[in-house]
Amino acid sequence: MATQVTAMEALQKELDRLNRTPGLSATVDKVDKIIEMLTSVKDQIIQSGMDTHVASMAITRTQNPIKSTFEKINDDLKGVTATQRKLGKMLDKHFPLKDLPSEHDAMADHEPLINRAISMHLLREGQFSVASTFIEETGDAVGFEHVNAVIEGQEQASMSDNYDDEAMDEDHEDENDDEDEDEDEVVSPLGVLATGSGFQQLQSLSSFQSHELEAKFSQMYTILQDIKSRNLLSAIEWARNNSVELEARGSNLEFELSRLQYVWLFKGPTVNGLPDDKFNGTAGALLYAQQNFWRFGNRYIGEIQQLANAQIYAPNLPKSPYWKIFSTETAFADVASSFTREFCSLLGLSAESPLHVAVTAGALALPLLIKYQQATRARGTEWTTTNELAFETPLPERMLYHSIFVCPVSKEQTTESNPPMMIPCGHVLAKETLQRLLKGTRFKCPYCPAEGLEKDARRIMI
């Protein structure tokens, strides 16, 4: 850290020095002077009426000044060379060139996929005009065809894999058949999301190309802009139109938005700047509640009671028990981020840009990858040919999206072919570990005195 700051400062110092050193624009000025000198000699000769003596005197006398101006130019340039060299040394010292992977590019053959990821990134960032330029320039129809293909492919894969799973389960875990069937019902490729509006839009991307997605993101941006300017109506309308899907996700978004709308109206025209009429202020809030809160039934009865009770305390709300609900400091930012998350989720997309997360993670993991590659270069195998990276790439907590279970005995991550198994005492082991522990059909837990039977171990999903 300290060295980096020093290095950056040292670099800045060299740059400042370079900026101070007379550079090429100073040279241009000096060349101008030479032109002036030559012109003035010419003028003198002409004014003298082409006098031979004047001519030879003038041209002889100008030789030295011109020579010395050139010498000055040369001195300047030498100075620049020296400062540039220093800057170069500084770069070599503090920013030594480190080799990047250059032999194998795992991404080289996937330009359409990368282009699609970039198009979607630009759209979700709200860069609509850049996105459309990019899509046009890359002729990305192919890329978006791919979205469709990917989705269909995954559907088929997930269907057939489910069958495979079942077959495998029949072989090894007869006990689990019932559960697996239950699961299949829900795993059915067209789940809640798939029948929801968002997913269908994505599926039809190939025909509409990116326009549909662009329209979606542009709708998202309009709504976010509204929320930013304290207008919740468009967000509430969206949440209401998608209430079935949102409810299936266990999302409170519609209620959160409506509650904030109540609070916002409650605060009255001096705070919310809306017209001072019967739709605003405490009375307006009550009217809003009457018109809208019945939709939520019993689900938020506690919260709704609190909102109603606050009416009584309206003259002196800060001293009431409800003050906290009525603080709107971060409320709009909060609903904005909930909204973004829900909106993207209904499209089957992550709320943060995957491209951004991946590139940030990439920068964090790269030093280790390079170190590993240098160590294994001699072996001639590429790191991308294995299933699992051979080294750990630590990432900050927020970049871990899945639960990871590492078998405490084999130290291996569990996978679909080697899933986590819970044994009767509640301890969890990888399936392969369990098989190694078996003596006949029995095993002893490596962590407690309990013993168990193979058939009592059950596959769990963490």
Add this chain to the structure above:
Amino acid sequence: MADHEASKINHDNHLLLDQPLLRLPYELLRKNFRSAHFTVEKESTTLNKLLKETAKGSLDSKTSPEDVVKDLDTMIAKMRGMKRKLSTYADEETRLYKQLDARVAHLRELSDMRSVEDVKYEAWSRKRLDRLLVDYMLRHGYNTSAQALANEREMHDLVDVETFLTMSKIRESLENGSVTEALAWCNDNKKELRKLQSNLEFLLRCQQYIELLRINTQSKSVEAIAHAKKYLAPFQEQYPDEVREMAALLAHRPTNKDLPPKYRAWYSPDRWSKLASTFVEAHNKLLGLPTFPLLHTALSSGLSALKTPACHGTQKTTSSSQPGHSHTSMTTSVCPICSIELNELAKNVPYAHHSKSHLDNDLLCLPNGRVYGQAKLDEYAAKAGLAEGQVKDLVTGEVYSRAALKKVFA
């Protein structure tokens, strides 16, 4: 695993992707300066000599005042020409200084941050992504998009639009069957190319020769032989085999039936795209630019670090967003690898290695075999408005009695 250590910014190693950021303007600055210096040296020698001759002639009365004025006009014209050239170099210098200043300022922002959790890091990292995107677009020749994005983000000084535009013009000219622009570039960078032992110029000269033979007329053949004498012979020592093959091509015309594959290959129209990539390679090497787009490097490293066995699995997990999988708002963030944008791409890299489990606290197993942390189950039950003593599966939505749950020790 995820701990405080992992969030720390390792400053010594964090700028691997950003090396060209300072290197490129520095290299360009030196190159620009060398050219300027060369101009000054050449023109000043010429001018001093002219001046001396004229002065001497005038003193010896061999040169009339009229001729002195004529000579002066020549000199003034020369100096004006020099000034024009130098002004171009000076403008380039100013532009590069400005770039260096902006880039050092951009990197200094990072040197003040300690952790990737710093809110400022998010903004910095976004800017880095934009830079990498522009780099990617430029390298693939999506120049309009690159410029549009650079404009939109006001980051012209942080990206190398000019360098890549020059490059892509030359590349396109090669793809369209013209060597002129590439040869001019070789000439501008003669010394450096020699140092790199690049065969680009030789290949370009060969191509010119091949094109003359392709026309297959008497006069063009004579021209081809002259060309070979002048431009290919000097390479005899360096590339003896190829030069011999070139000579043999005189007897192996493209119209010959049963042309041996070795010779047919030289006449192939593919050679132009090969020349284009040889040029790009030499260009990038010369300027210290990485072989492939930085975005590729960042992505392959990042996709792999983020990927888990579950990302391409068939099971639903709490953060999976695979199409057709229902999931709840409790699955706070959808995994970027599971998201449609990157899922297919991530199939090409291995998944991350973990030596420690990363699990929620107080795990409970539902009767259907799914395991969740108690806090998540409680929160979801409250959100779903369940009756006391009930929980709901976050993924499948099944409702169970709390009594049916089993504690998991993982």
